[in-house]
Amino acid sequence: MAEQVQDETKRDFLALSAYVTLGVGTVAGTLGILSSLTPSADVLALASIEVDIASLEPGQAITAMWRGKPVFIRRRTAAQIDDARGVALSALKDPQTDAERTIEGKEEYLVVVGVCTHLGCIPKGQKEADVRGDFGGWYCPCHGSHYDISGRIRKGPAPANLQVPEYEFLSDTNIKIG
Template identity: 45%
Template sequence: MHGGAETMPARAEEPTKRDFLHITTGVAAVGLVGGLAWPLIDQMNPAGDTLALASVEVEYTKVTLGQQIVVKWQGKPLFIRHRTPKEIAEAVADDHADLRDPATDASRHKPGMAEWLIVIGVCTHLGCVPTFGQGEYGGWLCPCHGSVYDTAGRIRKGPAPKNLVLPDYSFEAGGKVKVG
């Protein structure tokens, strides 16, 4: 006989019932975790009504010279003002005035569209809604605390720290402006 022990080739173990149960339990656990996690992840998406408010299209060509319309956008008033040549001239004349939040009139509207001013109609002090045509600069006045904005929506007097906010917007075909 041979002096060494004979080695037999290793035979792969055949799957057992226990292996099947382990695999099945693992797959079920992954499915359960995924099923529980999905509602938590999905609830972080914005609601349908929020998505609907993400942008708004407004027909601006029907707004007459000197008129302002107010549209609700993202739960806030949006002022779309068709400025008169006098309002534009007053705003341009004050471009180099001592402004708390410096901005030129040209930076407050789209190029070539100076007659259209679109701002979020919320006072930057405490969130009140200012009214147009009051105050010494011919623009908006916040009746709650006396913040005064000029015809370009720039803060001129009062406690408000910033100009009226400019939203993202673009003029579309067909006389519409899309905000948001």
């Protein structure tokens, strides 16, 4: 069931101008030709990606693939940021402020790994037509987990918030993940 949902969701992803930056350095010089053509799992695991977010309007979302997982990037509206920041920590199963989950000065953007923390399905909510659950973020239909606009678990069986990956802004329109 989980595999099927993941496959269906992957087909929905927007194409991205993302490219993989492999930390291979001198790897090509030290490995044989064959192995340099097929990077090892270790090398891939270290990969980072850069994502162009120039076309992302407030309220829109894009999905990048990083280390074999989807990463949700949502450009939030001012009202959504206010909503995320107005939630009392006591209301949260996995208490974390929105400020802890975003970069100061860039709180318009939320970047989270798009894998449900229950059993690993890919939540809905990236497309405008998607159901986004009771808290306006993402909804995992596998077993009914609702995430808010900060990617925090608010209802359902998932035990933890959507993971925030390591990322940084290289410019106003370019994010490096990993």
